[in-house]
Amino acid sequence: xxxxxxxxxxxxxxxxxxxxxxxxxxxxxxxxxxxxxxxxxxxxxxxxxxxxxxxxxxxxxxxxxxxxxxxxxxxxxxxxxxxxxxxxxxxxxxxxxxxxxxxxxxxxxxxxxxxxxxxxxxxxxxxxxxxxxxxxxxxxxxxxxxxxxxxxxxxxxxxxxxxxxxxxxxxxxxxxxxxxxxxxxxxxxxxxxxxxxxxxxxxxxxxxxxxxxxxxxxxxx
Ligand code: AMP
Numbered sequence: 001x002x003x004x005x006x007x008x009x010x011x012x013x014x015x016x017x018x019x020x021x022x023x024x025x026x027x028x029x030x031x032x033x034x035x036x037x038x039x040x041x042x043x044x045x046x047x048x049x050x051x052x053x054x055x056x057x058x059x060x061x062x063x064x065x066x067x068x069x070x071x072x073x074x075x076x077x078x079x080x081x082x083x084x085x086x087x088x089x090x091x092x093x094x095x096x097x098x099x100x101x102x103x104x105x106x107x108x109x110x111x112x113x114x115x116x117x118x119x120x121x122x123x124x125x126x127x128x129x130x131x132x133x134x135x136x137x138x139x140x141x142x143x144x145x146x147x148x149x150x151x152x153x154x155x156x157x158x159x160x161x162x163x164x165x166x167x168x169x170x171x172x173x174x175x176x177x178x179x180x181x182x183x184x185x186x187x188x189x190x191x192x193x194x195x196x197x198x199x200x201x202x203x204x205x206x207x208x209x210x211x212x213x214x215x216x217x218x219x220x221x
């Protein structure tokens with residue numbers, strides 16, 4: 001039975017990566033790095049990194065590989081011996097190759113890649129309804145809510161959650177990130193969850209756990 005300690009989450013924006021990532025992190029006691037959340041925080045704090053990333057993010061473009069690779073390597077260097085999950089990285093094959101090299105040099109590797117495979121129609125609907133808390137980053141799928149149910153902060157639409165930005169982000173996802181899922185699939189590392197209509201989060205989590213258990217059982221250490 002393979003022990004699952006190092007996870008990668010791949011999926012389009014609003015595919016439920018963040019939600020299932022939190023579930024996995026609680027279940028497997030993982031530390032989480034969400035590159036998107038980290039970059040948004042850096043922009044808010046107006047750091048040098050934030051200033052480098054801002055234009056790309058506001059135009060719904062991917063931040064250059066070398067910037068994101070640097071962030072992830074720095075984070076992994078500080079968390080090398082713990083169990084972790086990467087949410088939103090790698091998003092290009094070049095990033096995936098970089099991650100492989102980085103981990104290989106430390107004698108490590110990814111244990112499993114969770115691929116949230118969600119239909120375009122569903123993602124588009126979710127993105128237009130999505131609101132994120134400006135204080136605690138809690139996310140809900142209801143554009144009528146203006147106050148965060150967790151901390152009372154203001155619920156706002158992310159700048160990149162609009163119809164034009166969505167079309168661009170979906171295209172980038174198809175051309176750049178889907179090949180990442182296939183890259184890992186060729187290496188036999190993928191557990192795939194397909195969602196074509198809205199389902200209960202807990203139901204998706206149950207399916208994910210069952211598939212992870214089957215995956216772990218069929219892979220030797
Ligand atoms: P997310 O919250 O994961 O949807 O990320 C929001 C934005 O952050 C993306 O649209 C990109 O501009 C940027 N970003 C996050 N992760 C990456 C990555 N691995 N590579 C390049 N850009 C990224």
